[in-house]
Amino acid sequence: MISVILLSAGEGKRFGKKKQFVELCGKPMYLYSLEKVIGRFDEVILVLPEEDMDRVRLPAGVQKVKGGKERQDSVLEGLLEAKGDVVIVHDCARPLADVELFYKVSKLDAYHGKITAVPVRDTLKEVAEGMVVKTIDRSNVWLSQTPQAFDRRVLLECHFRARNEGFYATDDATLLERYGYRVGVVEGSPWNFKITYPEDLLLAEKLLESMKIGTKESS
């Protein structure tokens, strides 16, 4: 059994408002991820800000859970409700993730968890006070994305250990790495970027519009 936890409980501090409810080509951002997984996995859990629990009406079969202060807290809230042997965690702030990525990453094989990620393309510099300190070897550097999938029991154990230690990370795979579990990688997609700043939304809109034009022309 596979559970999907969709994270939509952020504050959007860098974006300037709760971006999950902002319309992207006429549809709230969180719906892009929800519509992709609904009916395709055994369980779907949508994590929302406590004050917005009644704001969204969801199709039958989707469970609403209230989020926490940090992303990691929200994942744990969703995880406590999940029943699957495998859980897929995805940021609704990545509305262009293809459903194929969810399928691919959920096949854990010999790993305790798997992430989607893309190799870094640009030259990496360490900078301090406006000056280059050094160039960082990029040959083994990948950018982590979601969806990420995990053995539910392992992820739960890692979350409890991190909570006890007061350790916070920006993604769940970091917790498995910290406690010695094996995390595999599936190549993600450059299209699956995260909407963090307002300009990312403009880019996503342009991409979606160009896809629609492409569909009309080819039909």
Ligand SMILES: Nc1ccn([C@@H]2O[C@H](COP(=O)(O)OP(=O)(O)OP(=O)(O)O)[C@@H](O)[C@H]2O)c(=O)n1
């Ligand atoms: N307490 C939180 C914080 C984040 N998220 C979710 O985690 C994903 C990735 O987080 P990020 O881009 O950092 O979103 P925000 O936390 O909303 O942005 P910011 O850090 O700028 O406030 C988003 O889908 C966001 O809704 C969450 O569910 N609960």
Ligand SMILES: C[C@](O)(CO)[C@H](O)COP(=O)(O)O
């Ligand atoms: C989980 C994540 O999407 C992987 O890239 C990301 O780390 C979460 O967002 P944030 O920008 O670190 O808040």
